[in-house]
Amino acid sequence: MTPQTLFALNAERAARRPAIVVTDIASGDQRLVKAADIARDPLHDVLDAQLRSGKSGTVEAGGKKLFLNVHAPAARLVMVGAVHISQALAPVARMLDYDVTVVDPRTAFASPERFPDVPLIAEWPDVALPPLDIDPYTAFVALTHDPKIDDPALTHALSRGCFYIGALGSRKTHAKRVERLRAAGIPEAQIASIHAPIGLDIGAVSPAEIAVAIMGQITAALRLRKVEAKAA
Amino acid sequence: MLNTDQDILKAAEDWHKAGRGVALATVVETWGSAPRPAGSSLVINDEGSFLGSVSGGCVEGAVVTEALDVITSGEPKLLEFGVADETAWQVGLSCGGTIRVFVEKLGEAAAGKGAAGHKGVAS
Numbered sequence: 001m002t003p004q005t006l007f008a009l010n011a012e013r014a015a016r017r018p019a020i021v022v023t024d025i026a027s028g029d030q031r032l033v034k035a036a037d038i039a040r041d042p043l044h045d046v047l048d049a050q051l052r053s054g055k056s057g058t059v060e061a062g063g064k065k066l067f068l069n070v071h072a073p074a075a076r077l078v079m080v081g082a083v084h085i086s087q088a089l090a091p092v093a094r095m096l097d098y099d100v101t102v103v104d105p106r107t108a109f110a111s112p113e114r115f116p117d118v119p120l121i122a123e124w125p126d127v128a129l130p131p132l133d134i135d136p137y138t139a140f141v142a143l144t145h146d147p148k149i150d151d152p153a154l155t156h157a158l159s160r161g162c163f164y165i166g167a168l169g170s171r172k173t174h175a176k177r178v179e180r181l182r183a184a185g186i187p188e189a190q191i192a193s194i195h196a197p198i199g200l201d202i203g204a205v206s207p208a209e210i211a212v213a214i215m216g217q218i219t220a221a222l223r224l225r226k227v228e229a230k231a232a
Numbered sequence: 233m234l235n236t237d238q239d240i241l242k243a244a245e246d247w248h249k250a251g252r253g254v255a256l257a258t259v260v261e262t263w264g265s266a267p268r269p270a271g272s273s274l275v276i277n278d279e280g281s282f283l284g285s286v287s288g289g290c291v292e293g294a295v296v297t298e299a300l301d302v303i304t305s306g307e308p309k310l311l312e313f314g315v316a317d318e319t320a321w322q323v324g325l326s327c328g329g330t331i332r333v334f335v336e337k338l339g340e341a342a343a344g345k346g347a348a349g350h351k352g353v354a355s
Contacts, residue, residue, distance in 0.1 A: 001256055001338055003248055010245050025260060025334060028308045056271025058261050067260040067334065069271050 081143030082109035125153035253278035255299035266329035
C-alpha cells in the first residue's frame with residue numbers, strides 16, 4: 001500500500017465515509033474506491049454488494065482474483081438520557097469500540113462527574129441531535145423515561161436510518177409511546193422498528209446488567225442484519 | 233482503542249510519518265472456523281512492534297517475522313496457515329481453520345512485483 005492510499009483511507013474513515021481498498025493479490029496492484037465513487041466504477045456492482053454486506057472478501061472479476069477490504073465507519077452509540085443505566089452503558093459500549101455520545105438537557109444529569117471522559121451534550125434533542133449527523137452506522141437509545149425528551153429524540157433517530165433504535169420503558173409505557181408517535185404521524189413500520197422494552201430478555205436487574213442486555217441486542221442488530229450503506 | 237482497525241491504520245500512518253519501515257498484514261481469505269474474519273489486520277514496524285491481530289494469537293509471531301522480510305525486500309507475500317500443512321504443529325491454527333494473509337510494505341508501489349506464494353512458515 002502506498003502512503004498516499006493509506007492517508008486517503010484514514011481521511012475517509014475519520015470523516016465516517018465508507019471506502020473499499022481493492023487489491024489484486026497476484027500483482028499487488030491496489031486502489032482505493034471511496035463510497036461516493038462506487039457508482040461510476042467499472043466494478044460498481046461487485047463493490048456495491050460488498051459494501052452492503054459490510055464484510056471484506058475475495059472475488060473473481062475480469063479473470064483476476066481481487067481482495068475487497070471494506071472499511072465501514074466505526075459504530076456509534078448515541079444515548080439520550082444521562083441516567084444511571086447510561087453510566088453503566090457508556091463504558092460497556094466503549095469496550096465494544098463504539099464512539100459514545102450522551103445527550104440530556106438536564107445539566108444535573110449530564111455532568112462530567114457522572115460521565116468522566118464521555119462526550120456530553122446538555123441540550124434538548126432538537127438542538128443536540130442534528131449536528132451529530134446520525135447515520136446507518138449509529139445505534140440510538142432513548143433512556144430518560146420522559147416523553148418530552150425521548151419522543152422528539154426518537155422521531156429524529158427514526159428519520160436517520162439508524163441500524164438500531166431502542167427505548168427504555170415497560171410494555172405499558174411503550175404502548176403509550178406508540179400511541180403518541182402514531183398520533184404524531186410517524187409511519188407504522190418505523191414505530192415497529194423500535195426495540196422496546198429495550199435489551200435482550202436476560203432478566204437484567206442492575207444498571208450494569210441492563211447495559212449488557214442492551215449491548216447484546218445492539219450487537220445482534222449490527223452483526224446479524226445487513227447495514228444499508230449510505231453513499232457519502 | 234487499539235483493537236479497532238481504525239486505530240491500527242492510524243498507527244501505521246504515524247509510524248510511517250515518524251520514518252519507520254512499516255508492513256501491513258491482512259487476512260484475505262478464510263476457510264473453516266477461522267478466528268478473525270477477512271479484513272482483519274496486523275501492522276508491524278521495523279522494530280518488530282505490532283498492533284492488531286490476524287488470528288487468535290496463534291500465528292502472529294510468524295506473520296511478524298515474515299513482515300520484517302517484506303519491509304526489507306519491499307515485495308509482498310501471501311502466507312497461508314492451517315491444519316492442512318505440516319507446519320501446523322509449529323504455527324497452525326488450533327481451531328482447525330485455514331487463513332491466507334497478504335503482507336505488504338507501506339511504501340511506493342512496486343509495479344509488477346507479485347505476491348510470492350508462500351505456504352506456511354517452515355522455520
